[in-house]
Amino acid sequence: MNPRNPTRTDHRLSALVPPGTVPNPITAPSFTVVHRRGRRGKRRRGMSPELLGLVEELRDAGFTWVQIAAVLRERYRLNALVAMRLAHGWSQRDAADAWCALWPDDLKTFKNFSYWEIHPSPTGYAPSLAVLGRLAEVYECALVDLLVDGPNFRHRDRAHVADRLDDGTVQLALGQQCPHGCTVLVYVR
Secondary structure (H helix, E strand, O other), rough: OOOOOOOOOOOEEEOOOOOOOOOOOOOOOOEEOOOOOOOOOOOOEEEEEHHHHHHHHHHHHHHHHHHHHHHHHHHOOHHHHHHHHHHHHOHHHHHHHHHHHHOOOOOHHHHHHHHHHHHHOOOOOOOHHHHHHHHHHHHHOOOHHHHOOOOHHHHHHHHHHOOOOOOOOOOOOOOOEOOOOOOOOOOOO
């Protein structure tokens, strides 16, 4: 039953909920959410059919979650957290449900995921290291996979920037790019 309109049935509530009751999903441990339509092949909130099809195709081809997220980051210009969630084919609500299943004493909602994913915008929150560790467990990846789009200061390390010849000497000119894409701005001997 829909609490806003008692005459309309809410398709998200399962048949296990007694008629006339509206359980609170946080306090009622027996609450079960069942979707009327199957997930596979159907449009999910926040995922176009094209994106969902790509994710399923890559997974069926044997790609890892990290590899799928990399494809999504490149193709759709997503940040690492969003790409990793979408690599699983999850909405923010699905990710929150996975979190709550693993840590029922530390419940999170889709809004928490939204805040973490839009960081560093003024309305976003930076996930703590502990949260990133748990997100890595939820997404079955390494913590660094969630930070791959973060700041990178390797270009300041001369050893990183320089291409070394067989004799150990450095051969790289101003304006030249290293193999990682960093541009040499200063040449120090």
